[in-house]
Structures are given as C-alpha cells and as structure tokens.
Amino acid sequence: MAAPLADRLRPQKLDDLVGQRHLLGEGKPLRRIIDSGEIPNMIFYGPSGIGKTTLASIIAKQTKRALFKLNGTTASTADIRGVVEQLDTLAAPNGILLYLDEIQYFNKKQQQTLLEFIENGQITLIASTTENPYFYVYNAILSRSTVFEFKPVEKEDVLPAVRRAFAFMEQEQGRPVSVEKEAEEYISSACGGDVRKAMNAAELCVLSGEEKDGVCHVSLQLARELTQRSALRYDRAGxxxxxxxxxxxxxxxxxxxxxxxxxxxxxxxxxxxxxxxxxxxxxxxxxxxxxxxxxxxxxxxxxxxxxxxxxxxxxxxxxxxxxxxxxAPKSNSAYCALDAAIADIEKGRIGNIPRQLQNKHYDGEDNTHKGQFYKYPHDYPNKWVAQQYLPDELKDVHYYEYGQNKTEQAFQQYWSRIKGNNT
Missing domain, CATH: 1.20.272.10 (Zinc Finger, Delta Prime; domain 3)
Known part of the structure; x- marks a missing residue:
C-alpha cells in the first residue's frame, strides 16, 4: 500500500516547508538555531498536519544526526533505551535526534526515563504535542527544553502545496490533470490550516476525478464532497x-x-x-x-x-x-458584587451575624440588652426600614454598584427615593 501523498511529497529542506514564517523566516529564532547546527532540546506545540514532524526530519538531515521516531501513545521505556543503545555505533556516528510525537501521552515514569538521557546530552530531544505543553509535560522536561508554538498554515501558504500535490499526481499517474481554480482554493481554505489534510484531499480528488478524453477533471463540487468537514479542528478534551x-x-x-x-x-x-x-x-x-x-x-x-x-x-x-x-444590554454588576463578597470571606472578613438577624428569640442571662430588635420591613411605609444587615466588621462595605443600563438605573432611582425619605 502506497504511503499517503503528504508523506511521498514531504519537504526535504527548510525553504520547501510552508507556513511557520514566525519561526522559520529569515532571521527568525528557530531558523537561526537550525542554521547554527547547535540544536537544543525542543518542544513543538501546535495542531497536527502543519509541519512539526517534517521539520524534525529536516533538522536531523541538516545536522547529520540519526533520526529516531517514537510515538507517545505506543512507545515504552524499553523503546527509549533501545534508541540510546544506538549511540556510538555506525547507526549514529554524529549523535541521535529523538523525535517523540504526542509526548503528552507519556506518563511521569516514562518522562523521567527520557530526562535521564537528555540530561547528560546523550540524545537531543524534539518532542511534539497538540496540547498545551505547560499543562501536559512535566516541569523537569520543560525546564530543559525550548518550546516553539506552531500555528495553522494560512490559506495563501497552503495553496502552493495543493498545486504541487496536483502536479505530482499528474506526473505519478502519467495522465493530464485539469483542476478548476476554485477547487484548488476551496481545498486550501477548507483544510483548516492542515497542509497534510489538504494534500491528501488533492490526492483523493485525482483518484476519483472524472476522466474525459484521457484527462482527469477535478471540479469544485468534487473538492467540496471530499473536504466537506476537514476545516473543523475540534477535540472535546483539547x-x-x-x-x-x-x-x-x-x-x-x-x-x-x-x-x-x-x-x-x-x-x-x-x-x-x-x-x-x-x-x-x-x-x-x-x-x-x-x-x-x-x-x-x-x-x-x-x-x-x-x-x-x-x-x-x-x-x-x-x-x-x-x-x-x-x-441585549450588558451588566456584570451582580457577578462583580458576589466576587467581591467572596474575596472578603476568603480573607477572613466575616464577623458575627447581627443580633436582629439571628434565628433565635431568647437571650442568655449574661446579656444585659435583651431582645432581638428586628424590624419587619413590611410593617413600614414602602416596605423598607433602615437597619443593619451586615456584620459590624463590614457594616460600611459596598459590594454592589448599579450598572449603567436602563433597568439598574431605574432600580437606583427608586431606592434612592425610598431610602432617602426613610433614613
């Protein structure tokens, strides 16, 4: 079975890699590191299909290091030790570059085993992850690595790769391929920045394209049918x-x-x-x-x-x-009021509940001022009467501020009138 087109057409040098200009453009940090030949341990963070694996392969080739690939979903500590055993052999005369894909699936013990070998410089690690490494990679690995964030490739950068894919398929199959311009553009935009997905979609279009007079025709409709959901990057846990x-x-x-x-x-x-x-x-x-x-x-x-x-x-x-x-008009006044109250409680500013609000109607013999003294608001004009509700420690605190919207301004005017007439 033939490898997917994206693998058959994998770039062999930096200038052929599309996207990631913020990292690999002339004068950019990662480009300067690679050109120096002194490769540190690195973590490539970003969505799939945007060149992380390809870049690792190019780095290994450019620095003349033996490239070994492991995947965090299947590799074991024995696999790591198996890679290390290749050191100082004819298989790795210039050292080893270990590319570990999906490092977030390595448990703590596995990452500690890995740490042992990158600590003494026996191997150079390039790990990749689609998840935020600061959440999924242990600090000991992070502190010895440089994190580079890869971004989805822009449509303008994907388009040349799609055209190259169609040209390669035409040459490989030995028959002309006619592609509607709109189909190329649709694949480039519908892949959601995933170059591998776009190139594989181009391959599917050629394999299923309508042949007329010896020419394979790829229409916009066919491109839509084969890439209809590929623009969506979504992982419910990621x-x-x-x-x-x-x-x-x-x-x-x-x-x-x-x-x-x-x-x-x-x-x-x-x-x-x-x-x-x-x-x-x-x-x-x-x-x-x-x-x-x-x-x-x-x-x-x-x-x-x-x-x-x-x-x-x-x-x-x-x-x-x-x-x-x-x-709708917006107000977070209640949300802010509650957060302010919670902040006071977390600081220990609580205080005793005022006597008139407590759920008891008797006093001990040591209380010289007996009685609850609660004023029932419904017994007073406008159903309101001035009395203290907050504990003594907080009696002058204001958590709630009226929002600048019609509803809350109406509340404020109403209560200003009522409380102003009763205080």
Missing part, C-alpha cells in the same frame, strides 16, 4: 475545544452577533450541544444579568427546546438565543 468555547462566549459578551454565530456554527457542526447550552446560560447570567434579567428564563427556554428537539433542529432556538444575548 485546547481547540476550549479556544472555540472561549471565543463563542467572548463574542456574545462583546455584542458581536456575526462572530458569535460563526463560533456557534462550528460547535454545531462538531455536535457539541451540551457545551453550547452551558455557555449560553452562563453568558446570559454573567454578562447580560441585571441589565435585562428577563433574558435568563428566555435563554433557559431556548436551551430546553434545543435539548428536547436535538440536532440539527436545535440550531434554530440556539441561534435565536445567541443573537438575543449579543443584542
């Missing part, structure tokens, strides 16, 4: 999951309905209904809050409807709710 959810909630908070609907669409395509509903409810309470308090039961009703009907119909009430949250 960084991309939380990045999309964060962008979704921040777009609603920022009152940008276009961005919010975009991220909603990505979550719907991924089928992540629970996360959508949770973030919607949080945003309605946290970010709209008292500026439009009626939104909470409205959004709750939309969420309930979405859960009951399920996808794909759930997208309808969800879209209504998202756009409503975006367009």
């Amino acid at each position: 960084d991309e999951h939380y990045d999309i959810l964060s962008a979704f909630q921040k777009s609603m908070r920022g009152s940008d309905p276009d961005a919010a609907v975009h991220y909603l669409a990505r979550l719907i395509v991924a089928g992540d209904l629970p996360s959508i509903c949770r973030r919607l409810m949080v945003c309605a309470c946290e970010d709209v809050g008292l500026a439009y308090p009626q939104i909470i039961p409205i959004v709750k009703a939309a969420v309930d409807a979405a859960v009951q009907v399920g996808l794909p119909e759930a997208r309808i009430p969800l879209a209504d709710a998202v756009i409503l949250v975006c367009n």
Whole structure:
C-alpha cells in the first residue's frame, strides 16, 4: 500500500516547508538555531498536519544526526533505551535526534526515563504535542527544553502545496490533470490550516476525478464532497475545544452577533450541544444579568427546546438565543458584587451575624440588652426600614454598584427615593 501523498511529497529542506514564517523566516529564532547546527532540546506545540514532524526530519538531515521516531501513545521505556543503545555505533556516528510525537501521552515514569538521557546530552530531544505543553509535560522536561508554538498554515501558504500535490499526481499517474481554480482554493481554505489534510484531499480528488478524453477533471463540487468537514479542528478534551468555547462566549459578551454565530456554527457542526447550552446560560447570567434579567428564563427556554428537539433542529432556538444575548444590554454588576463578597470571606472578613438577624428569640442571662430588635420591613411605609444587615466588621462595605443600563438605573432611582425619605 502506497504511503499517503503528504508523506511521498514531504519537504526535504527548510525553504520547501510552508507556513511557520514566525519561526522559520529569515532571521527568525528557530531558523537561526537550525542554521547554527547547535540544536537544543525542543518542544513543538501546535495542531497536527502543519509541519512539526517534517521539520524534525529536516533538522536531523541538516545536522547529520540519526533520526529516531517514537510515538507517545505506543512507545515504552524499553523503546527509549533501545534508541540510546544506538549511540556510538555506525547507526549514529554524529549523535541521535529523538523525535517523540504526542509526548503528552507519556506518563511521569516514562518522562523521567527520557530526562535521564537528555540530561547528560546523550540524545537531543524534539518532542511534539497538540496540547498545551505547560499543562501536559512535566516541569523537569520543560525546564530543559525550548518550546516553539506552531500555528495553522494560512490559506495563501497552503495553496502552493495543493498545486504541487496536483502536479505530482499528474506526473505519478502519467495522465493530464485539469483542476478548476476554485477547487484548488476551496481545498486550501477548507483544510483548516492542515497542509497534510489538504494534500491528501488533492490526492483523493485525482483518484476519483472524472476522466474525459484521457484527462482527469477535478471540479469544485468534487473538492467540496471530499473536504466537506476537514476545516473543523475540534477535540472535546483539547485546547481547540476550549479556544472555540472561549471565543463563542467572548463574542456574545462583546455584542458581536456575526462572530458569535460563526463560533456557534462550528460547535454545531462538531455536535457539541451540551457545551453550547452551558455557555449560553452562563453568558446570559454573567454578562447580560441585571441589565435585562428577563433574558435568563428566555435563554433557559431556548436551551430546553434545543435539548428536547436535538440536532440539527436545535440550531434554530440556539441561534435565536445567541443573537438575543449579543443584542441585549450588558451588566456584570451582580457577578462583580458576589466576587467581591467572596474575596472578603476568603480573607477572613466575616464577623458575627447581627443580633436582629439571628434565628433565635431568647437571650442568655449574661446579656444585659435583651431582645432581638428586628424590624419587619413590611410593617413600614414602602416596605423598607433602615437597619443593619451586615456584620459590624463590614457594616460600611459596598459590594454592589448599579450598572449603567436602563433597568439598574431605574432600580437606583427608586431606592434612592425610598431610602432617602426613610433614613
């Protein structure tokens, strides 16, 4: 079985690698390190299909080191020791570069074994991960490595790779390949910055293209059929999951309905209904809050409807709710008030509950001022009477500040009038 096209066309030198200009452009830090020939231990962090493995291979070739590859999902400590055994042999006369893919799957013991050999410089480690290394890689490894973040490749950089893939397939198959310009552009943008996925999609298009008069024709429609879901990067337990959810909630908070609907669409395509509903409810309470308090039961009703009907119909009430949250006035006054109160409690500022609020109606013999002295607000005009509710230690503290919106300003005017007339 032939290797995938992306492997058959893997770049052999730095200038052939697409994307990552922030790292590999002329004068950029990683490019200077590679050109120096003195390669430190490194961690490549970023999504799949953007050149991490390819770059490791190029570095090994350029520095004339033996390249050994392991994968964190299958490798064991015995595999690591097996690589080290190749040191000072004809297999590795200039040293070893160990490329460990998906290092986040190595447990602590495995990473400690690895540490033993990179500590004494016997091997140079290049580890890659699709997850944030500061969360998944042990500090001992991190402190001895330099982390470089790889980013999804821009459409403009993917397009030449797609064209090269079609040209290679034409040469390999020995027949002309005619590709619509729109098909090339669609594959370049629909791959979501994953060059490997884009090149493999190009291969599929050639293998399934319609042949007329000895020419393989690749249309936009065919490209859409073969790459229809490839633009979506989503892992419900990974960084991309939380990045999309964060962008979704921040777009609603920022009152940008276009961005919010975009991220909603990505979550719907991924089928992540629970996360959508949770973030919607949080945003309605946290970010709209008292500026439009009626939104909470409205959004709750939309969420309930979405859960009951399920996808794909759930997208309808969800879209209504998202756009409503975006367009609603915003206030986090209640959220901030509670956080301020919690901060005081965590600092130990609690104090005794005032006597008039306690749930008891008797006094000990040592109390010289007997009685609860609670004033029942409903017995007074406007259902309010001045009395102390906070503990003595906090009696002058103000946690809540009225928001600058119609609803809370109306509350403020009402209570200013009432309390002003009764104090």
